[in-house]
Amino acid sequence: MSTALLRGLDRRGQEARLAVGHRSALMKIPTKTLCIGCTAAFLSGGTAWAQEACSTYVVAPGDNLRYIARNAYGDADMYRVIYSANVDTIGAKADLIEIGVSLAIPCDPREETVTAAAPSVGLQTEVVDPAKQPVEVVPELPVGDAGLGGSEVVVQEPAPEPAPEPEPVEVAAATPEAPPEVPATESQPPMAFPYRLVTGNGYAPFADEMLPGGGMFTQLVEMAIFRADPAIPYNLTFVNDWQAHIDALLPSGAYDLSFPWVRPNCEAPDALSAADLARCENFEFSAPLYEIVDGFFMPADSELLSATSYTAFEGKRICRPEGYTTGVLEAAGLTSDKIDLSRPIEVTDCFEDLAAGKVDLVSIDAEVGDSAIAALGLTGDFAQNPHLMTLDSLHVIAHKSNARAVEMIRQMDGGVIEMYESGEWYDIVSSALSNGALQQ
Incomplete structure (x- = not known):
């Protein structure tokens, strides 16, 4: 995705922050990213019925599936329920719903006791419990062997001598066997097995x-x-060991895509750490889906709050969680020989160490830092330096050795553009930021 396009999209991202009253230090920072298409297409007037489950709804100007799902079910993420019930009307691409079109609004599947309703909610999408993944159908293989053994016994009972006469029948049987192989080859989209996405908690x-x-x-x-x-x-x-995503899970092909990850400045390889350089060389990045403000948190009474140069942080104990690129530190001249860097697994570990006086600063994305502080009940104890911060973008990544996953990245990039133009990107971001602001 070009820098020019990203800049053009920054304005909408900034509006998302302003719309939810994001703190003033961040209001000046563009927030970001791209997307295109499912808003009602024609800007003509139209009478819309109330969006209610178990009814029919007439599309009005400005509608998209998330808006309709939120009004019908109280949950915008149930847009797939409505899409599945209206595939013939909306179309396979789902990139356009026209004003005046009637959509069937199914009854709320959460209120139904029939388990068959579940697949329609997420199509073939599901959240896989990592604890259940090791369970495979392998134990059934011995059962298949037993079945073969049983057939051998059946073959032994009849006398094999009459076989010469049925030979013509065998020839006839050979002919029908060919057709089954053809459909098997045609329906060989076993390559359509689900893409495996992995992210983490915290x-x-x-x-x-x-x-x-x-x-x-x-x-x-x-x-x-x-x-x-x-x-x-x-x-x-959800696999909580973020470092394992890039060290093992994606390179081994156990998973296809992981998110979200900061893209280092791959255009300046000489300035990158070995870890960031490897990330640039081995992984394919999607178009940016969101832009973050990376900053430094410290005790609310710290004199470092007024620092306007990164040199003030030299010699300090800085905490940055494992899995987070250290490129933001190195770009600021805070290399390993100038700071005492600790790398715990969890973001909350950094803030607990900050509260205990074990570190002087926490280097982290501003929104992640705010959420971690709120989760620990320490709101008001820490503050972010308002002068020293950098902008980074978040992406989905695929290992370059996984051609199928790389192709999926390209498909997603087109979807991101459509999502932005449809207003769905703004809807998701503003809702999430609003919920986060209410919790802090």
Whole structure:
């Protein structure tokens, strides 16, 4: 995605922050990203019925599936329920709903006891419990062997001598066997097995299975996939070891895509750490879905709050969680020989160490930092330096050795553009930021 396009989209991202009253230090920072298409297409007037479950709704100007789902079910993430019930009307691409078109609004599947209703909610999308993943159908293989053994016994009972006469029948049987092989080859989209997506917890407001829709970034990713093609199957798993995502899970092919990840400045490889350089060389990045403000948190009474140069942080104990790029520190001249850097697994570990006086600063995305502080009940104890911060973008990544996953990244990029132009990106971001502001 070009820098020019990203800049053009920044204005809408900034509006998202302003709309939810984001703190003044961040209001001046553009927030960001891209998207295109499912808003009602024609700007003519029209009478819309109230959006209610178990009814019919006439599309009005400005509608999209998320808006309709929120009004009908109280949950915008249930847009797939409405889409599934109106595929013939909306179309396979789901990139356009026209004003005046009548959409069937199914009854709320959450109120139904029939388990068959579940698949229609997320199509082939599901959240996979990591604890259940090791369970495979492998134990059934011995059962198949037993079945073969049984057939051998049956073959032994009849006398094999009469076989010569049925030979013509065998020839006839050979002919029908060919057709089954043809459909098997044609329906060989076993390549359509679900894409395996992995993210992790403890990254509020972007990713956490306890957040609505799995977090803001999770919702953006799922909507981008839906916009790219509603029929794309995928599974989503939460694995909390973020470093394992890039060290093992993606390189081994165990998973196809991981999110969200900051893209280092790959255009300046000489200035990158070995870890960031490897990330640039080995991973494919999606178009940016969101832009973050990376800053420094410290005790509310710290003299470092007034610092206007990164040199003031030299010699300090800085905490930045494992899995987070250190490029923001190195770009500021805060290399490992100039600071005492600690790398715990969890963001909350950094703030607990800050509260205990074990570190002087926490280097983290502003929104993630605010969420972690609120979760610890320490709001008011810490503050972010308002002068020293950098902008980074968040992406979905795929290992370059996984051609299928790289192609999926390209498909998603198109979906991101459509999502932005439809207003769904703004809806997801503003809702998430509003919810976060209410919790702090």
